[in-house]
Every structure is written in C-alpha cells, then in structure tokens.
Amino acid sequence: MFPTPIEKRSHNRQILYKVFVPIALLIWLLPLIAIFLTSIRSAADINTGNVFGWPNEFQMVQNYIDVFRNSQASIYFLNSIKITVPTVIISVALACLAGYALAIYRFRAALPLFFIFVAGNFVPFQILMVPVRDLSVKTGLYDTVTGLVLFHAAFQTGFCTLFMRNFIKALPFDLVESARIEGVDEFKIFWFVVLPLVRPAVAALSVLIFTFVWNDFFWATVLTQGEASKPITAGVRALNGQFVSQWHLVSAASLMAAVPPVAMFFLMQRHFIAGLTLGAVK
Amino acid sequence: MSSTKAASQRASRQRMAPWIFLAPAMIFFTIYVIAPIFQSMLYSFYAWDGIGVPEWIGVANYGELIEDERFYISLKNNLLWLILYMLAVPAGLFVALFLNQNIWGMRFYKSMFFFPFVISQVVVGLIFTWFYNPNYGIIGEIWQFFGATPPSILGDENLVTYGIIAAGLWPQIAYCMILYLTGLNNVSADQIEAGRLDGARGWRMLRYVILPQLWPATFLAVVVTVIGALRSFDMIAIMTQGGPWGSSNVLSYFMYETALSEYGFRMGYGSSIAVILFFIMLFFISYFLWVMYQDERRG
Numbered sequence: 196m197f198p199t200p201i202e203k204r205s206h207n208r209q210i211l212y213k214v215f216v217p218i219a220l221l222i223w224l225l226p227l228i229a230i231f232l233t234s235i236r237s238a239a240d241i242n243t244g245n246v247f248g249w250p251n252e253f254q255m256v257q258n259y260i261d262v263f264r265n266s267q268a269s270i271y272f273l274n275s276i277k278i279t280v281p282t283v284i285i286s287v288a289l290a291c292l293a294g295y296a297l298a299i300y301r302f303r304a305a306l307p308l309f310f311i312f313v314a315g316n317f318v319p320f321q322i323l324m325v326p327v328r329d330l331s332v333k334t335g336l337y338d339t340v341t342g343l344v345l346f347h348a349a350f351q352t353g354f355c356t357l358f359m360r361n362f363i364k365a366l367p368f369d370l371v372e373s374a375r376i377e378g379v380d381e382f383k384i385f386w387f388v389v390l391p392l393v394r395p396a397v398a399a400l401s402v403l404i405f406t407f408v409w410n411d412f413f414w415a416t417v418l419t420q421g422e423a424s425k426p427i428t429a430g431v432r433a434l435n436g437q438f439v440s441q442w443h444l445v446s447a448a449s450l451m452a453a454v455p456p457v458a459m460f461f462l463m464q465r466h467f468i469a470g471l472t473l474g475a476v477k
Numbered sequence: 478m479s480s481t482k483a484a485s486q487r488a489s490r491q492r493m494a495p496w497i498f499l500a501p502a503m504i505f506f507t508i509y510v511i512a513p514i515f516q517s518m519l520y521s522f523y524a525w526d527g528i529g530v531p532e533w534i535g536v537a538n539y540g541e542l543i544e545d546e547r548f549y550i551s552l553k554n555n556l557l558w559l560i561l562y563m564l565a566v567p568a569g570l571f572v573a574l575f576l577n578q579n580i581w582g583m584r585f586y587k588s589m590f591f592f593p594f595v596i597s598q599v600v601v602g603l604i605f606t607w608f609y610n611p612n613y614g615i616i617g618e619i620w621q622f623f624g625a626t627p628p629s630i631l632g633d634e635n636l637v638t639y640g641i642i643a644a645g646l647w648p649q650i651a652y653c654m655i656l657y658l659t660g661l662n663n664v665s666a667d668q669i670e671a672g673r674l675d676g677a678r679g680w681r682m683l684r685y686v687i688l689p690q691l692w693p694a695t696f697l698a699v700v701v702t703v704i705g706a707l708r709s710f711d712m713i714a715i716m717t718q719g720g721p722w723g724s725s726n727v728l729s730y731f732m733y734e735t736a737l738s739e740y741g742f743r744m745g746y747g748s749s750i751a752v753i754l755f756f757i758m759l760f761f762i763s764y765f766l767w768v769m770y771q772d773e774r775r776g
Binding site for chain 2 (some may be wrong): 217230297302312313314319323345346406410445453462
C-alpha cells in the first residue's frame, strides 16, 4: 500500500480500498458498537439473552435517565469534573514555570533535574501507593477531591515539564536575549515574551492531562473510599457490582464516562495528537 | 562603579531566577513522587498494617517473596505482557501504513481508529468482559455458530492472561498507530523517489527507506508500550482481579492486593513487591534516559 499513493493504483484497486477501509473500521470498533447497542436495549432483551442481536425496543433516553435516577452516577460525574479541571490548571501552570527554567537558563543542575522529572513520570504507581495513601490519611486528604487533585497535579507535573521544556527549548532564544539586553525583568520575560508563544503547547497539554486524569482508575481506588469523592471510573466499576446483569444500564454509564474525553479529543484533535507525538517527529 | 554593581546584581538575579521558577514544581514533585519512592523502599523492611507501629524485620519480606508462588506467577505474567504487548508496535505500524492514503473522509477514519485510546481502560475492560462471557458474549456466539462449546476465557487459568492482553492491545495499537501516522507525515518524498529509482519497492522500500526514517516514532512506541505493559493494572482489576486463583496476576495488581484488599493490609510486604517492580521499570527508564541524553548532546 505504502508509499504508492492510491491515486496511482489501478481503478479496481482504488475501489477495493475505498470499500475495505470502512469495513475495517467497523470491525475495529465492534466492541464500541456492541456496547452502544447494549446501552439502548430494554431489560427484556438482556433477560432473554438477546445481547448482540437487533434490539427489540430502543430505550436510549430511558436507560440513560435510569442510570442517573437509580444510582450515584451524577455525583461520580461531578466529582470527575471537580478532580480533573483543577489538576489540569495546576500541573500545566507548574510545568510552564519549571519548563521555562529548564529550557532558558544554563546551569549545571538543569539536565539532571530535567531527567528526574522525566524518570518520575515513568515510575510504577505502586512504588508511590503506600506513602501517598499514608500521607493523605495523615493530612486528612484521604477520600477527598482535594487529595486526588494534589496528587494528580504533582504526578502529571513530570510529564508536563518534559513537554514544556522541549517546546520552549525549540523557541528562538534571541527573543529572550534581546529582552534581557533591554533590561526586562526575568519574570516579565516569562510572562510577556514566552507565555504568549507557548499557547499551543498549553492547549495540547491540557487536553492530554484532562484525558489521563479523567480516565485514572488506580488512584481513584487507592485514595477514595466513599461515594462523596469517587470519580466516574471507579463509579462505573461500583455500578457494575450494583446493577449485576443489568448490562443495559452499566453500558449506558460506561459510555457516559467516556463522553468528556472523547468530546475533548474531537474538539481539540490536532492539539491532542501533537501532544502525544511530541518527540516522535523531531 | 555603579554600572558594574548593576551588572553583577543582574547576574545574580539570573542565577537565582531558575530556582524560583522551579521551586513550586520541585516541591510538589518531591512530596508526591520522589520522597515516596524512598519511603516505599524503607517500608519494605518493615511489617506494618498501615495503622499500628511498624516493626523492623530486615529483609524478611524479600525472603518471603522469594518463596511465594504468587510472586512467580505475577512475574511470569509480567513477562508475557511485556512480550505480547509489543505486538502493538508492528500492528500499529501496519494500521498506519494501511490508512496512510488520501481518500475522501480519511481524516475521519484516522480519528475513529484512534478512538479506543481515548476511552478509559475501565470501560475497555468491561466491554471485553462481556465479549468473553461464554453464555452471552460474542465469543460464545461465534463458537456456537460453529457448533462448538465456547471456552470461558476469563475463567480458564491457561487463557485468562492472553484474553486480558488481547483486550489491552486494542487501545495500545491505536496509540502506536497515531505515532506512526505522524511519523509517516514527515517521511521525505525525495528519499522515497530516490529509493524508487534504485528499484526499491514494497517490502524493500519499507525496510530500507521508510523504517529508518520512522525510528523516532518506533522508539516512542516501544517506550510507551513497555511502560504500559509494566503498569497494566486497570484491565486486571476490572476483568479478573487477578483470578482465577491468581493465574492472571501481575506485580502491579499483586502489590495492590497484598497491601490494600481483603487479603490483609500488609504494607511492608506490598512495598517489597513495589520495589521489585520499580527496579524492573528502572532498568528500562535508564535505557530511555540514556538514549535521550545522547540526543541532547547531539542536538
């Protein structure tokens, strides 16, 4: 197929390709199509074992309303927003500052510090689990939204700093240099010269971090207990236990959990992909 | 005199400035990431239930671990994950090559192929749990279509890990695909033309002209796949909780189970598992950093 452009292939080949791509996509997304069809079924379908066939009845609105009426789903959903939005703001802000320092200033510790942020971002969560949980219990942050925000913000700072530092490093250094000659204060250079230039990076990071934190399950299980602070990922799991074999409701809840990151991705697609592939194209 | 004073003031401000910019991130990162690594190492020498007073027991946790069968099952499964998860890299390349064309609606197709990566692994795990259900799932339907008795993939200790890895590959292939698609965007047309003049086509074109230029994408794909494999937790927690009888356990879930689930709050023992997992990961992290360091020195 590659690298010959399809336009240069024979007419039959082109048609074959154009037919095959949607079929391949359909097979690829079969799991999602199945869960969507399940989410609009009636309970009767599930009970009679008609799980993959054509639905007897379409109950899209009904099922989605039922999830919110009969469970804590709306609280979980709200918690996810309360956890994710502040995390994105804090970690991106910290990383802008740190990334600026590591990219612009020449000092000995710059590279080792940079590598510590990078390495920290790769460590397995389990090595942090016991101490972080313990710290949260001791400071009264266990089972609170704030506790999750602080941890996520700190952890994501590693990745964000890696990202911002590489982005700022690629900016023309002359801009900073000439501002310095003019006698502009260091912080003002950051604020008025560099920050306006890093907006695309901030956008890319924000959507990525939003998705990572929204989809987090591990810390949601480790740092929360009750309903009051559980985000939607942990909530969906709880619902799976609560609505045993009421798959139409569980799948509706699962799809609800997927909506915000998916919407974010489609709205900011270019930024999202630029964020993920940073470094792959250098 | 006063101008040199001003200059030296400015120089000292410039020396101080990076530390002021760095301080907030460093403080956060130290409290929640750096310090806990060392604390966990320390805890691994204690017997501790998380509430009472920790008791120093030296390397006893590690001694117990060496004799714990569950540890070896987890280690073996981690290895399986590492090897089989790597399939996401060539599979992602394959999908990317397949989609690297300009037909009407291609942008839409590409983003739809990426879809599985955007949704939570919790949701992916739930979907596949239903798929694998021998009574209701699509696997059951397929087997019955051929008149066979469907296997219970998640209930069979010989199949369960493969079943979970297959589910995990779905979003991971999407991830690798997007890395390769971006890489393919930047492949130089001149070199393709030059390769073509030299008679390179098909496989030889891919091997000698395209792949070398995709090296950065490949490197990143391998990094994220290794880390994804070793971090695998969500899928296992959702699909099997390590079962049946611990046969789908991996170190990350085994650690969690030991320290925080109904099996008892053994924080010290759990920490010793975490330390082992950390050192396995550190082996890979060091290699990645080394490659990054080479890049830094060059560029």
